[in-house]
Each structure stands twice: as C-alpha cells, then as structure tokens.
Amino acid sequence: MAEQPPRPHRREEAPTAGPALDERGTALMALLADRLATFQPQTAAVLDEVVVTVPRERLVEVLELLKGDEQLDFNYLRCLSVVDYKTYFEVVYHLWSLAKRHKAVVKVRVPYEDAKTPSVIPVYRGADWYEREGHDLFGLMFEGHPNLKPLLLYEGFDGYPGRKSFPFHEYNEW
Amino acid sequence: MSLAATVLVPLLGLLALFTFLSAVVLSLVWIERKFLGRIQMRLGPMRVGPFGLLQPVADAVKLVTKEDVMPFGANRALFWVAPLAMFIPAFMVWVTIPFARDWVIRNLELGLFYVVAVSVLSIVGLVMAGWSSANKYAVLGALRAAAGLISYEIPVVMVALAVAMLAGSLNLVEIVERQAPIYAVVAPLGALLLLFSGLAETGRTPFDIYHAESEVAGGPYIEYSGAHWAVFYLAEYVSTFALGVLISLLFLGGWRGPWLPPVLWLLIKAYAVILVIFWMRGTFPRLRIDQLMSLGWKVLVPLSFANILIAGVQLYYRWPWWALTLMSVALIVAVSFEVYRRVVLAGGKPEVELVPARELRRKVPVREEFKTTKVSSEGQQG
Amino acid sequence: MSGDLTTTRPLDTLELMINMGPQHPSTHGVFRMVVWVDGERIVNMEPYIGYLHRGSEKLSEGELYNQVITLFDRLDYVSNFNNELTFCMAIEKLMGVQVPERAQYIRVIMCELNRIASHLLFYGTFGLDVGAMTPIMYGFRDRERIQSIFEAVSGARLMHNYFRVGGLRQDVPSDFRERMERLLPQLEQGVEECDQLLSYNEVFLARTRSIGVLTKEEAIAYGASGPVLRASGVPEDVRVSEPYSVYDRFDFNVPVGKKGDCWDRYYVRVEEMRESLKIIRQVLAQLPDGPIMAAGVRRIIRPPRGEVYVRTENPRGDFGVFLVSDGTDKPYRVKIRPPSFLNLQAMQAMMRNAYVADVVVILGSVDIVLGEVDR
Numbered sequence: 001m002a003e004q005p006p007r008p009h010r011r012e013e014a015p016t017a018g019p020a021l022d023e024r025g026t027a028l029m030a031l032l033a034d035r036l037a038t039f040q041p042q043t044a045a046v047l048d049e050v051v052v053t054v055p056r057e058r059l060v061e062v063l064e065l066l067k068g069d070e071q072l073d074f075n076y077l078r079c080l081s082v083v084d085y086k087t088y089f090e091v092v093y094h095l096w097s098l099a100k101r102h103k104a105v106v107k108v109r110v111p112y113e114d115a116k117t118p119s120v121i122p123v124y125r126g127a128d129w130y131e132r133e134g135h136d137l138f139g140l141m142f143e144g145h146p147n148l149k150p151l152l153l154y155e156g157f158d159g160y161p162g163r164k165s166f167p168f169h170e171y172n173e174w
Numbered sequence: 175m176s177l178a179a180t181v182l183v184p185l186l187g188l189l190a191l192f193t194f195l196s197a198v199v200l201s202l203v204w205i206e207r208k209f210l211g212r213i214q215m216r217l218g219p220m221r222v223g224p225f226g227l228l229q230p231v232a233d234a235v236k237l238v239t240k241e242d243v244m245p246f247g248a249n250r251a252l253f254w255v256a257p258l259a260m261f262i263p264a265f266m267v268w269v270t271i272p273f274a275r276d277w278v279i280r281n282l283e284l285g286l287f288y289v290v291a292v293s294v295l296s297i298v299g300l301v302m303a304g305w306s307s308a309n310k311y312a313v314l315g316a317l318r319a320a321a322g323l324i325s326y327e328i329p330v331v332m333v334a335l336a337v338a339m340l341a342g343s344l345n346l347v348e349i350v351e352r353q354a355p356i357y358a359v360v361a362p363l364g365a366l367l368l369l370f371s372g373l374a375e376t377g378r379t380p381f382d383i384y385h386a387e388s389e390v391a392g393g394p395y396i397e398y399s400g401a402h403w404a405v406f407y408l409a410e411y412v413s414t415f416a417l418g419v420l421i422s423l424l425f426l427g428g429w430r431g432p433w434l435p436p437v438l439w440l441l442i443k444a445y446a447v448i449l450v451i452f453w454m455r456g457t458f459p460r461l462r463i464d465q466l467m468s469l470g471w472k473v474l475v476p477l478s479f480a481n482i483l484i485a486g487v488q489l490y491y492r493w494p495w496w497a498l499t500l501m502s503v504a505l506i507v508a509v510s511f512e513v514y515r516r517v518v519l520a521g522g523k524p525e526v527e528l529v530p531a532r533e534l535r536r537k538v539p540v541r542e543e544f545k546t547t548k549v550s551s552e553g554q555q556g
Numbered sequence: 557m558s559g560d561l562t563t564t565r566p567l568d569t570l571e572l573m574i575n576m577g578p579q580h581p582s583t584h585g586v587f588r589m590v591v592w593v594d595g596e597r598i599v600n601m602e603p604y605i606g607y608l609h610r611g612s613e614k615l616s617e618g619e620l621y622n623q624v625i626t627l628f629d630r631l632d633y634v635s636n637f638n639n640e641l642t643f644c645m646a647i648e649k650l651m652g653v654q655v656p657e658r659a660q661y662i663r664v665i666m667c668e669l670n671r672i673a674s675h676l677l678f679y680g681t682f683g684l685d686v687g688a689m690t691p692i693m694y695g696f697r698d699r700e701r702i703q704s705i706f707e708a709v710s711g712a713r714l715m716h717n718y719f720r721v722g723g724l725r726q727d728v729p730s731d732f733r734e735r736m737e738r739l740l741p742q743l744e745q746g747v748e749e750c751d752q753l754l755s756y757n758e759v760f761l762a763r764t765r766s767i768g769v770l771t772k773e774e775a776i777a778y779g780a781s782g783p784v785l786r787a788s789g790v791p792e793d794v795r796v797s798e799p800y801s802v803y804d805r806f807d808f809n810v811p812v813g814k815k816g817d818c819w820d821r822y823y824v825r826v827e828e829m830r831e832s833l834k835i836i837r838q839v840l841a842q843l844p845d846g847p848i849m850a851a852g853v854r855r856i857i858r859p860p861r862g863e864v865y866v867r868t869e870n871p872r873g874d875f876g877v878f879l880v881s882d883g884t885d886k887p888y889r890v891k892i893r894p895p896s897f898l899n900l901q902a903m904q905a906m907m908r909n910a911y912v913a914d915v916v917v918i919l920g921s922v923d924i925v926l927g928e929v930d931r
Binding site for chain 3: 383455457
C-alpha cells in the first residue's frame with residue numbers, strides 16, 4: 001500500500017462538555033459552597049457532577065467535614081483516581097451518600113516535583129488499596145498510609161507505568 | 175504336605191483376594207463415576223469401552239505409567255513407604271472377613287476385634303505421607319486425618335462391642351449366623367453409628383476434610399503422583415469396600431438371603447451400602463474440622479455408649495428384640511431432633527429480605543441522571 | 557531443673573504460615589493470600605493481588621474508543637456485557653448521545669442474563685468451596701443455555717464485544733423472542749432447583765451461617781458494593797439509587813441480607829437471579845422495534861473534552877468508569893472502579909475467628925474475579 005499523507009485533524013480545538021446539573025445538583029453545589037467556604041474551594045460543574053478542588057493540605061479536613069455533615073453525609077468513597085496531567089497530578093475522590101443519594105467529586109492537585117498527598121484512610125477505610133495502587137502506578141506518596149507496598153506490580157519494578165512519561169509501546173519487559 | 179498347607183494355600187488365597195479386591199476397586203471407581211454422573215445430570219464416562227466400562231482400567235494404566243515425583247526436601251524413605259503403610263492395613267483386614275460361611279482365608283475367633291484393630295493402622299500411613307512430603311498442606315491434612323480418625327475410632331469400637339454383646343461372639347461368621355432378625359432392625363442406632371464413623375474413618379463426604387481439595391488441596395496426597403498415588407487411591411477404595419462389607423456383615427445379615435448364592439448376597443448388600451455413601455458424596459457439602467470434632471465427641475461417642483447401655487439392658491432383662499429397636503429409634507429421633515434444633519434452627523430460619531425497588535425509589539427521589547440534553551458541538555463552556 | 561511440678565505454663569506454640577495461591581484450587585484465579593494459622597484457626601491473613609495485572613487502564617490510553625470496549629470485555633470475564641455497557645455509557649454521557657429505545661432494552665436483557673450467568677457460576681463454585689460437588693453441574697447447565705443465547709446474539713460466548721457507543725453492533729436474531737420464551741421457564745425452574753439443592757442443606761447452613769460476618773458499618777467503610785454490601789443490610793443497588801439505561805421503568809425487588817454472613821451473601825445472589833428473571837420478562841414484554849444505533853455517531857469517536865464518571869450495577873457490585881477525554885480519538889485516562897477490588901479488600905474484616913476451611917468459604921462468598929481486581 002502506498003503511504004497516504006496524514007489526514008488533517010478535522011477540528012483544531014475540541015469542544016468541552018458542558019455542565020448539566022439538575023435541581024438537586026444545583027442545590028448541592030450551593031450547599032457545598034456554603035459548607036466549605038472556609039476552605040476556599042474552586043467549585044465547578046462538569047456534566048452532572050459537582051467538582052470541588054481543594055488544597056491538598058486541607059484534604060483530610062474537607063473529607064471529614066463532608067462525611068460528618070448531616071446534610072451532606074458523604075459516607076461512601078466510590079472511587080479514587082489519579083490522573084497524570086504531565087505537569088501535575090490530580091487525585092480525584094468520587095464521593096457518594098448512601099442515605100441521601102447524591103454525589104460529589106473532590107479533587108486535589110499535586111505538583112510533579114513534590115508528589116505527596118495525605119492519605120485519607122482515617123476517613124475512608126476503603127481507600128487503602130486505591131492509594132497503594134496510586135503509589136504503585138504513579139509514584140504518588142500518600143503520607144500517613146500504613147502499608148504502602150506495591151500492590152499490582154511486583155517488587156522491584158522500575159518506573160511508574162501509569163504516568164504519561166512511561167514508554168507505552170517501546171517498553172520491553174525482558 | 176505341611177508346607178503346602180501352611181504356606182502355599184494361604185498365599186494363593188491372599189493372591190486371589192488381592193485380585194478380587196483390585197477388581198472390586200475398579201468396579202467401584204466406575205460405579206462412583208457413573209452414579210455421580212447420574213446425580214449431576216451427566217452421563218459419566220462413556221468413551222472407553224461400552225458404557226465407559228474400561229475407564230478405570232485406562233485410569234490405572236495412565237497412573238502406573240506416569241512419572242513418580244518426589245518433592246525436594248522430602249524424607250525419601252518415609253515418602254515412598256507411606257502408601258504401603260496405608261495399603262497394607264487396609265488389605266490385612268480382609269484376611270478374616272468372610273464372603274460366605276466357608277469363604278474366608280482365616281476365620282479368627284476374635285475376628286471383629288482384629289478388623290477394628292487393624293483398620294485403624296492406616297492412619298500411620300497418612301501421617302507418614304503428610305510429614306514426609308515437606309508440604310504444609312500435607313502436614314495440615316495429616317493432622318486433620320489423625321485427629322479425625324482417633325475421635326471416630328471410639329464409636330466404631332463401641333458399636334462393635336454392642337454387636338458382640340448381642341451375638342455373644344467376636345467371630346464374624348457366628349455374628350452373621352446369629353442374626354435373627356438382622357441387627358439393622360434390632361439395633362438401627364448401631365448401624366447408623368457405624369456408617370457415620372466409618373465415613374469419617376475412610377475420609378468420605380461429608381467428613382472428607384483431611385484431603386479436602388478446596389482447602390488443603392489433597393492433604394497428605396498433595397505431592398504424590400503416578401503409581402504411589404494410585405496405591406493411596408486403592409487403599410481408600412478398599413477401605414470403603416471394607417466398610418460396606420462390615421456393615422453388611424454386622425447389621426444386614428451378611429451372605430444370608432433367599433435364592434441367590436451367598437457370596438452374591440453379600441456383594442449386593444455391600445454395594446448397596448456403598449451406593450448410599452456415594453449418594454451422600456453427591457449431596458452434601460463438607461463439615462469443618464471443629465464441627466467434625468464436636469459431632470464425634472458430643473454426639474457419636476455418647477450415643478455409642480448409650481447403644482451399649484441399651485443393648486445391655488435388653489440382654490439383662492431378657493426383653494424381646496423389638497424392645498431394643500424401640501429404644502434405639504427413640505434415641506435416634508431424640509438426638510437427631512436435638513442436633514437439628516441446635517445447628518439448624520438456632521437463630522431461626524435464615525432468610526433475605528426483599529425490598530421492592532419502587533419503595534426504594536420513593537424514599538429518595540431519583541435524579542434524572544442520564545436524561546441530559548444533547549450537548550451541541552460548540553458552546554456551553556463549563 | 558526446677559522440679560516444681562505445680563506451676564502450669566502454656567506450651568509454646570508456633571504459628572504456621574501457609575501460602576495459599578496463586579495456584580490453589582479455590583482461590584478463584586490467581587489470587588494469593590498468606591495466612592498464619594494457630595492449629596486450624598486464622599491468626600492473620602494478608603492478601604496479595606496483581607498476578608493478572610495487564611495494565612488495562614494504561615492500554616486503554618493507547619486505543620481508539622471502540623477498541624477499548626474489547627479491553628473491558630476482558631476485565632470481569634464473566635460479566636462482560638455489564639462492563640461494556642458502563643464504558644459505552646460513559647462516552648455516551650460525555651457526548652450527549654441518546655441511545656435508541658430498542659438498543660436500551662436489548663442492553664438490559666443482555667446485562668440481566670449476564671448477571672444470572674455470573675451468579676450461576678458463583679453458585680457452582682461456592683458449592684465447590686464448601687465441598688459440595690453437585691451444584692456446579694446444575695449451575696453450568698443453566699449457564700450454558702444463557703451462553704448459547706449470547707452466542708446467537710453477539711457471535712461469541714465469552715468476549716462479546718457487542719455494545720457500541722450509541723447502540724449495538726447488530727440487531728438480535730429474528731428468532732430471539734422465541735428463544736427467550738423457551739429459555740426463561742427453563743431458567744426459572746433451574747434457579748428453583750439450585751435453590752432447593754443447596755440453600756437449606758443442614759451442612760451448608762452449618763458451614764456458612766455466622767461465618768465471615770461483615771457489619772453494615774464495615775461494609776460501608778471498606779467501600780464494599782453489590783451483593784456483599786446488600787447482604788450486610790444496606791439496600792443499595794445502582795439500578796435503583798442512580799438508575800441508568802432504562803432500569804427505572806421496571807419493577808423488581810432488591811434483596812437485602814440481615815446478618816452479613818456468608819449465607820446472606822450467597823442467598824442475596826440466588827434472589828437476585830429471580831429478580832433478574834422478572835426484569836427480563838418485563839423487558840421482553842415492552843421490547844419496542846426501531847433502530848439500534850443512534851444517528852450521527854461516527855466510526856472514529858471524538859467525544860468533547862471533559863471528564864465523566866459512570867457507574868452501573870455489575871453482578872459483583874458497583875462498577876465505575878472514570879473517563880477523562882482530551883477531545884482526541886483516544887481516552888486521556890480511564891480509571892476503572894472494580895467492585896471485586898474493594899470487596900476483596902473488605903475480606904480482611906471478615907476473617908475474625910475464622911478457621912482455615914472458612915477462609916475458602918469467605919473468599920468464595922465474596923465472589924471475586926481476578927481479571928477485574930488486577931485489571
């Protein structure tokens with residue numbers, strides 16, 4: 001086959017998904033802004049989720065408040081994800097309230113050079129393996145984690161394969 | 175003449191016995207696989223020979239031609255001797271077991287005592303195998319086997335004692351001859367006790383904890399392969415068959431029965447008992463070690479003593495035989511109910527609550543999550 | 557020599573460390589745990605995972621969106637449809653695609669059949685774990701019937717790759733309704749048979765009741781989900797609490813356990829099979845005609861920039877996908893929230909006062925799939 005010239009990108013600038021909060025979401029957003037006022041969070045809406053970005057030093061405090069508050073009652077940590085944005089990490093906590101049935105997203109930004117963030121095990125026991133995994137794949141230090149051993153990779157694995165800088169196709173295991 | 179009588183004849187008898195037992199084991203393997211297959215809606219073996227009849231032969235050939243592997247760090251001598259140490263007692267039992275009145279290698283006066291005493295020696299082989307394999311699962315399995323066997327030997331001995339009291343003899347031929355009616359009717363409690371403790375001794379479901387494949391992955395047998403494993407297998411089936419024959423002899427009237435030849439009657443009875451054992455295997459899960467122990471020590475041991483007691487009472491007062499039957503049945507019913515009450519009914523019948531989704535939805539109105547409006551490709555910046 | 561025979565001193569005993577797995581008949585794949593036992597009692601237990609780590613999340617970043625669906629098939633390899641659905645829904649939500657009704661309904665049928673198939677597999681293996689060898693044959697008989705439907709619909713028995721962003725790859729075969737009408741009574745009878753065979757067996761009760769209790773608070777704290785969470789007494793089902801697809805149109809029950817022991821976890825699943833059958837009956841009655849693909853979805857999908865978290869009720873629990881899109885034809889980051897991962901983590905809390913034999917039963921009752929735990 002003759003080599004074809006690369007096709008030009010149809011769109012230079014990809015569009016961004018807009019917010020689509022319902023009434024409960026809007027109410028929750030207002031409530032969150034009110035409760036977390038002292039932490040000066042950046043609150044935003046992405047699709048139907050309320051996203052709160054807080055400084056990492058105060059993360060545990062924020063989560064404790066979110067979990068303890070009667071109206072918010074976020075007692076269930078659904079997911080803990082680490083996203084590598086090349087200059088910084090974003091640790092994303094998806095929270096869910098079993099009783100109230102609402103959800104929120106708490107985000108923490110962690111700079112690349114200082115890849116440390118507090119462990120949330122005191123608040124959510126189930127974060128244990130998530131954090132080990134985050135440490136394993138992204139090299140993020142979760143400070144205060146009791147047992148930050150490799151979880152998915154074997155001991156002695158070199159590098160952090162979750163990071164964008166990790167070679168994707170060129171990596172040879174043997 | 176003396177040489178022929180003292181050495182040659184018994185030797186030939188033993189050889190015949192060994193051949194016969196091997197054939198029995200092959201048939202048992204086939205029956206077990208077919209029977210379990212039917213319970214599980216399968217056909218069982220069908221490929222080798224008609225109805226898969228030659229499947230056990232094929233298995234045996236495969237096992238014998240397989241490589242014997244000994245793990246690194248195993249105790250060589252013990253490791254290779256263990257299968258024999260298990261098989262020889264299982265085989266020695268048969269020296270005194272009669273297949274018919276005169277079909278016995280050596281009819282001992284203390285036949286029943288001999289059978290009970292020798293059969294328990296198999297445990298030595300199991301413990302040797304477990305210890306010498308240099309494997310933790312094997313050790314765990316061997317310890318389980320030792321604990322189980324010792325606990326369940328007591329009811330077996332006690333049941334044998336009660337039977338000897340009823341028959342007034344320890345000679346197996348005489349025990350069979352004196353059954354009128356058969357002891358399963360006279361002393362049903364003893365028959366059940368012997369069946370259950372025998373299951374535990376031969377390591378059959380639901381008491382197969384020492385080689386439980388899902389827990390200790392084969393227990394003492396874990397490291398064995400090929401012919402040595404086959405010897406264990408052989409010993410296990412020979413013991414199972416011995417249990418079936420023993421129950422038939424002690425409680426089901428042995429070879430006695432109308433029309434058919436005596437040997438056939440004994441085999442029919444023994445195979446019937448073994449089918450019940452296979453049936454249990456297809457139905458029941460496995461008990462845990464502590465449950466096995468408490469069943470043994472808290473239920474079967476006291477019951478076996480009670481069995482002796484009621485037999486003694488009946489003999490002493492010269493009550494008719496059905497008095498013993500009544501007492502046995504009463505004991506069985508009472509104890510079964512008590513066990514059922516404590517184990518199954520304790521805490522009530524378990525159940526799961528069904529919450530209608532409609533009710534759950536009503537509790538907290540649900541967000542219309544996925545009915546978002548279609549996002550146009552431009553605009554609506556978040 | 558002290559010579560003092562009156563003092564009693566406990567014997568010094570050593571704990572035995574046993575390494576169970578990754579090759580052990582009842583670790584359900586390549587799970588490994590190290591248990592320290594004192595006699596037959598568990599003193600400590602430490603799980604090790606990662607033997608099946610294939611880097612699915614990283615791999616997803618290098619594939620086109622439609623190619624990633626095949627990776628999701630391979631996560632939880634006994635509930636493939638549910639995984640595919642979650643990933644497709646994530647993109648659909650990001651793009652704002654409305655999936656046609658018919659496709660939605662067929663998706664629900666497939667997912668519920670998949671749930672039954674998965675629970676039947678659980679039923680069989682759980683039977684094996686407690687030492688009963690017959691249940692697995694009953695479970696597999698009915699599972700096989702479901703698999704043949706899957707094969708007819710998607711062309712594959714295990715790795716279906718059937719759902720697409722915006723709908724389905726192809727419509728169901730023309731005799732689908734007849735086959736389902738034939739299948740459903742068989743399944744209903746099969747589930748009843750399974751229930752009668754094992755659920756109230758005395759030995760089974762003795763082995764599973766009050767074993768591996770996970771309290772409500774622990775279950776929530778550990779993030780357990782699905783049957784494990786429900787067995788602990790939390791009526792949480794994503795199909796109800798955050799309905800996706802068309803699940804809000806059907807009427808069914810959510811089974812909730814009382815004690816959170818192994819028996820509850822087992823029986824919640826048996827009841828779930830019945831409820832799934834109810835749902836399928838309702839879906840079949842309402843199944844509309846029409847297109848199976850949303851209009852305007854291109855072959856090469858380029859969702860708008862943004863991030864989305866979607867969760868569905870997998871047979872094992874709350875399966876979530878966190879998708880970050882940078883507007884190109886490949887995902888920027890895919891984070892999978894595997895329910896087994898968290899249920900397995902909660903297993904440590906169930907191990908109090910357990911025997912060696914209970915470890916196997918508890919692990920069986922959690923019903924993990926290592927493909928999903930390790931990703």
